[in-house]
Amino acid sequence: MSEARNDDPRRDGEISAAYRTRSAETPPAGLDARILAAAHRAAGGRPGGRKHRWSRWIDAPFATAAVVLVSATLIVLMREEGMLGQRAAKEAKRASATQERAVQAPVPAAPPAVIENGAADMSRPAAPAEVRARAEEETGASAPQREPPAAANASSSPKGGTAVPAPPEPQRHDALAPATAPIPGERAQAPGGVSVEGSGPMPPLEKREAALEPFPAEAPAAAATIRQQAAPPAATPGRAAVMPSAPDASLRAAPAGAPPRAAAPRSAEVQAPAADVEEAGTAGKLAREKTAGPAVQTPEERWLAEIRELVRAGKFTDAQLSLARFVRAYPDYRVPADIIDALKPAD
Amino acid sequence: MPTSATLHAGMDESFSDEELMLRYGAGDAAAFDILYARHKGGVYRYLLRQLREPALAEELFQDVWLRLVNARDRYTVQARFATWLYRIAHNRLVDHVRRRGNHEVVSLGWNDAEEDPPLQIADDPARTPEARQWAGQQLERIVELVEALPPAQREAFLLHHEADLGVDAIAEATGVNRETAKSRLRYAFDKLRRGLEDYL
Numbered sequence: 001m002s003e004a005r006n007d008d009p010r011r012d013g014e015i016s017a018a019y020r021t022r023s024a025e026t027p028p029a030g031l032d033a034r035i036l037a038a039a040h041r042a043a044g045g046r047p048g049g050r051k052h053r054w055s056r057w058i059d060a061p062f063a064t065a066a067v068v069l070v071s072a073t074l075i076v077l078m079r080e081e082g083m084l085g086q087r088a089a090k091e092a093k094r095a096s097a098t099q100e101r102a103v104q105a106p107v108p109a110a111p112p113a114v115i116e117n118g119a120a121d122m123s124r125p126a127a128p129a130e131v132r133a134r135a136e137e138e139t140g141a142s143a144p145q146r147e148p149p150a151a152a153n154a155s156s157s158p159k160g161g162t163a164v165p166a167p168p169e170p171q172r173h174d175a176l177a178p179a180t181a182p183i184p185g186e187r188a189q190a191p192g193g194v195s196v197e198g199s200g201p202m203p204p205l206e207k208r209e210a211a212l213e214p215f216p217a218e219a220p221a222a223a224a225t226i227r228q229q230a231a232p233p234a235a236t237p238g239r240a241a242v243m244p245s246a247p248d249a250s251l252r253a254a255p256a257g258a259p260p261r262a263a264a265p266r267s268a269e270v271q272a273p274a275a276d277v278e279e280a281g282t283a284g285k286l287a288r289e290k291t292a293g294p295a296v297q298t299p300e301e302r303w304l305a306e307i308r309e310l311v312r313a314g315k316f317t318d319a320q321l322s323l324a325r326f327v328r329a330y331p332d333y334r335v336p337a338d339i340i341d342a343l344k345p346a347d
Numbered sequence: 348m349p350t351s352a353t354l355h356a357g358m359d360e361s362f363s364d365e366e367l368m369l370r371y372g373a374g375d376a377a378a379f380d381i382l383y384a385r386h387k388g389g390v391y392r393y394l395l396r397q398l399r400e401p402a403l404a405e406e407l408f409q410d411v412w413l414r415l416v417n418a419r420d421r422y423t424v425q426a427r428f429a430t431w432l433y434r435i436a437h438n439r440l441v442d443h444v445r446r447r448g449n450h451e452v453v454s455l456g457w458n459d460a461e462e463d464p465p466l467q468i469a470d471d472p473a474r475t476p477e478a479r480q481w482a483g484q485q486l487e488r489i490v491e492l493v494e495a496l497p498p499a500q501r502e503a504f505l506l507h508h509e510a511d512l513g514v515d516a517i518a519e520a521t522g523v524n525r526e527t528a529k530s531r532l533r534y535a536f537d538k539l540r541r542g543l544e545d546y547l
Contacts (some may be wrong), residue, residue: 015539018489019508027391031405036383036413042416043376203447316371323424324365331427345424 300326300333313341319343364428372419383412387431389509390436396494396505397440407443411436430516433506437521492542496535503531504539 303326310319320343323335362370362378366386370378390411395404410497414435425431499521506512506520518528 012536012540015489015536015543016508018543019493022395022487022490023392023493023508024388025392025395027405027408028389031409032383034386035409036380038413039371039379039383039416042419043371043374043379108453165401237403317369320369320424321366324363327365327424328363332513335425340423340425 298332302328304336304339307339308342311339316343365424366429368417368419368422371425372422379416384427386432386510387412389429389511390432393433393436393502393505393509395441396490396499396501398443399494403443407436407439411439414439427512427516428518429510429512430520433510434520434522435439437502489539489543494522500531500535500538503528504535507532 195331303322307319307322307326310316310322319339323339323343327335352504362381364382367378367382387408391404391408394407394411395401398404398407411432415432418435436473493501496504502521503517506517510516510520512520514525514529514532517532518525521528523531
């Protein structure tokens, strides 16, 4: 249009007001009645009437089948768990018997056990890098080691019919188990060495964990699979991956330097890397926070995230209603396509 | 979720159109009553101004609402309910115009006319009190002026006033981009302003 436009909100407002006051036609009452009657008739059959009638036929058998299936699965799982628990208990008994024998052996035998368990290198002052590497190895190994007790405890549930013996007294001696237990591998050796040296004070929890470590180390793969579901994702290589178990490492390393019999420099060396690891843990935590970033920032995004949660939880009606309120609150906000798609009814 | 009884208990204002439509989709007929009461006038006038035939407007009006009723199961909140409703009305109107072929409705044209003739209105430049009274009477003709707008501009104006849609929603309801919707609305206001400039 070639004419110059002359925007004038006041006059636009007058035009709007003039139009609104003079435009008041409504449909005839008869038409209203017809439309309302049709709408009520349609709603009378409930929404998605076809679906409802169909679902009435299918609902009961489907629900029954689902209940049976879930029950059977649970029973099988519980039986398996019980069997695992029994086996774990047997292994525990066997291991504790072995440990008892080891404890009854002369005391001076302990230091050689430490040496045998890969701690021989520690008799000489190790380079900080070596110690750090060792600490990483330990912490890397200790991550799964913390989990087995949970599995062992889980297997001691009444359903399992067995209880993992948790003798209070032999616990400290149980720490010797890796040295004498038939289970090879770093996982058992690393804490074993540290624990034997650590004849100083040890936190009760730590003692309990150390005592229980050997048993689950032998736990069957099935138990491990079950545990994996509850466990956090496996650590990735690198220092950041060490982070979650860093406090563990420092806890274990600290007593190592405590005994007066142990060389003082070694204590310092071991503790220093532990501090490094802790530091790395904090840095890694910060790095993770940075990479994760604030997922949701604005109120709109937070609200949409809640709607997504509802969708994920299968609460589609709630999600729809929440979205309706959202649209009312933010009429100009473009609703993300993923939410629209998720709430779109399947044809 | 409140029951129909609750809805009837004067709480209709607390529910958005979208919530009401979802409730209607869930079988709550009372929700439809409220929705219909809220929008029947706007939709009716939107059609009436576009078609200028009450009988035809009533026919399409009924059709629009029945389409909504039939679509209740498939309704999902994607934008404002009014945008969705008026998109149905717009599509129904376009279908009708196309089906009617050479009928006079087609003469309304459905494209933007860049060189629209200015609206003609009885001219009395006098600014006497009598003239102002006369101008007030002329304002009564605003409806006629609106009906005289080019169809696309008229539609934008009607969607803005009857459905209370903003530029974005008008664009969405009519299937054009934002700038087109904005210019249509602006042209409509310009024309009406010029048509009434002696009386405003």
